[in-house]
Amino acid sequence: MSKRKPTSTNSINREKLIDFCGMMYAVDMLGGRWKLIILYKLEKKTLRFSELKKIIPGITDRMLTLHLQELERDGLVERTVYAEVPPRVDYRLTASAQALIPIWQQLEQWGVAHKQCREERDS
């Protein structure tokens, strides 16, 4: 995630593809198993680390940390640290990320609908 060997063919290809079209770029920013969920959860309100952890079943501290760091680096979430003890840190969507709201809403809807189709077909 944060450690890609920059000399690998993998990375080189990725660079090329990111230039190639906006969607590749978007996929690169939002790809991974947790990012969209994290953003989605932040849609309605600012949340603390521990709150995110609670409402995203299955995510570990490490994954949450890593993804939040990348999201911050990529300008999708804003991190605020309060000088308290025990520490308090919260996360909110940036304007860039807010522009994605309709996208993940549609995706969520599609997911629900398509999942049902599938289940009916498979039964």
Place this chain on the structure above:
Amino acid sequence: MSKRKPTSTNSINREKLIDFCGMMYAVDMLGGRWKLIILYKLEKKTLRFSELKKIIPGITDRMLTLHLQELERDGLVERTVYAEVPPRVDYRLTASAQALIPIWQQLEQWGVAHKQCREERDS
């Protein structure tokens, strides 16, 4: 991709999450580096294997094959084989996949816009 150990924590978590919300399901179907691009390229017309390969820079035979197989299995593309020699096979979007068109269009737009912001900021 096609080989996940079904007993791994990873898989177990994934199963749970897929039930958890439609978006997780969607991410699982569309995740990976190439799927959205493939679908995107099929948006306007049916394409053959070799045509896809030509217009998706950097993709290898293997990746294209694997992803197309999964997309087919997941009901997103339809595969047609013509009994010719040399073989001809083409791929088209299913109705399910067509429902995603607006989503990837927006994603592409967002990508282009956000990429520009970034480049300006980084310069």
Place this chain on the structure above:
DNA sequence: TATGAGGCACACAAAATTGTAAGTAATGAG
């Protein structure tokens, strides 16, 4: 003095994804 909370960091391990190189089948052209 011991404990706990909150938000991580770090080392290590496992698993998933992606890439590379080679080969297959059928057939028509030369």
Place this chain on the structure above:
DNA sequence: CTCATTACTTACAATTTTGTGTGCCTCATA
């Protein structure tokens, strides 16, 4: 008979992503 074509498949290797477990800090509370 040899070669080119097309859509793959297979074995293997590299890279990336994800998970596990432990530890740190700082102060209020028991």
